[in-house]
Amino acid sequence: MTGMPQRARIVEVGPRDGLQNEKTPVPVAARVQLIDMLSDAGLRNIEAGSFVNPKWIPQMAGSEAVFAGIQRKAQVSYIALVPNLKGFERAAASDATEVAVFAAASEAFSQKNINCSIEESLERFKPVIAAARSKDIPIRGYISCIAGCPYQGDVPAELVAELTQQLLSMGCYEVSLGDTIGCGTPEQITAVIETVIKHVPADKLAAHFHDTNGRALDNIRAALALGVAVIDSSVGGLGGCPYANGATGNVSTESVIALLDELKIEHGVSLAKVREASRFIRDAIS
Numbered sequence: 001m002t003g004m005p006q007r008a009r010i011v012e013v014g015p016r017d018g019l020q021n022e023k024t025p026v027p028v029a030a031r032v033q034l035i036d037m038l039s040d041a042g043l044r045n046i047e048a049g050s051f052v053n054p055k056w057i058p059q060m061a062g063s064e065a066v067f068a069g070i071q072r073k074a075q076v077s078y079i080a081l082v083p084n085l086k087g088f089e090r091a092a093a094s095d096a097t098e099v100a101v102f103a104a105a106s107e108a109f110s111q112k113n114i115n116c117s118i119e120e121s122l123e124r125f126k127p128v129i130a131a132a133r134s135k136d137i138p139i140r141g142y143i144s145c146i147a148g149c150p151y152q153g154d155v156p157a158e159l160v161a162e163l164t165q166q167l168l169s170m171g172c173y174e175v176s177l178g179d180t181i182g183c184g185t186p187e188q189i190t191a192v193i194e195t196v197i198k199h200v201p202a203d204k205l206a207a208h209f210h211d212t213n214g215r216a217l218d219n220i221r222a223a224l225a226l227g228v229a230v231i232d233s234s235v236g237g238l239g240g241c242p243y244a245n246g247a248t249g250n251v252s253t254e255s256v257i258a259l260l261d262e263l264k265i266e267h268g269v270s271l272a273k274v275r276e277a278s279r280f281i282r283d284a285i286s
Contacts, residue, residue, distance in 0.1 A: 005229035007266040012038050016047035018238030020059045028062045030284040032069040039076045041273035048078040051087035067094035088128045098138040101125045105155045106145040129171040141172035146192050147184030157195035165199050182212025186222040193226045202227030209251055216251035217259050231256050236278035
């Protein structure tokens with residue numbers, strides 16, 4: 001163990017990963033207001049939308065209008081998830097601060113989620129990453145199902161490590177490790193991260209844990225203890241994954257802030273303002 005970090009960075013995924021799992025799409029105006037409230041709360045990395053085909057994720061339709069409507073702050077990175085080069089071009093035209101690409105540590109999940117194999121998904125990312133680098137747009141990588149897959153079960157930790165290395169070598173500045181269905185235990189998360197950090201530095205990793213079985217905070221503690229100081233979370237615990245039955249929600253940003261406060265780890269985010277944002281979006285979708 002390396003010991004707890006002195007400071008952590010929270011990546012707010014509610015406006016994208018959270019809202020994409022709502023049955024009814026949230027209006028653009030409400031999505032814009034939510035993002036503005038989150039940036040006002042001190043969050044400096046916010047997933048603002050996704051440039052996927054609306055046929056697949058209708059909740060993310062209108063992301064261009066969202067990016068056009070937000071009151072941008074110079075110190076805030078507004079992240080766009082992109083599945084391919086066309087999605088990247090839409091994100092770049094919308095002045096996304098950074099883009100994110102997503103792979104899975106499960107062949108079955110990769111086919112269900114993006115209709116291709118893991119190897120094919122990495123090939124798809126190459127032109128996206130090349131285009132982003134040519135425009136000096138940072139690229140974040142995601143790996144789903146690091147602790148288990150709803151379709152194939154166990155996922156080898158060595159495969160997670162290999163994918164992490166590949167995404168970093170392709171040009172991602174950071175890789176977010178996702179327990180997509182919230183099945184991981186602290187012992188399992190520790191084993192996976194220990195395997196990954198044999199190959200890459202912990203400061204290149206982020207933790208993205210769903211709270212399906214109520215273990216997300218314990219899993220975050222395990223990640224922090226190994227030097228992972230970036231945590232993905234969702235305001236109000238919104239979200240899950242539309243392609244993973246039982247993935248009931250991301251860990252809430254409020255809970256992550258409370259944990260970091262308990263551990264005396266600096267984060268720079270106002271809990272009171274995040275709670276206001278949570279109340280606002282809950283009212284908007286009720």
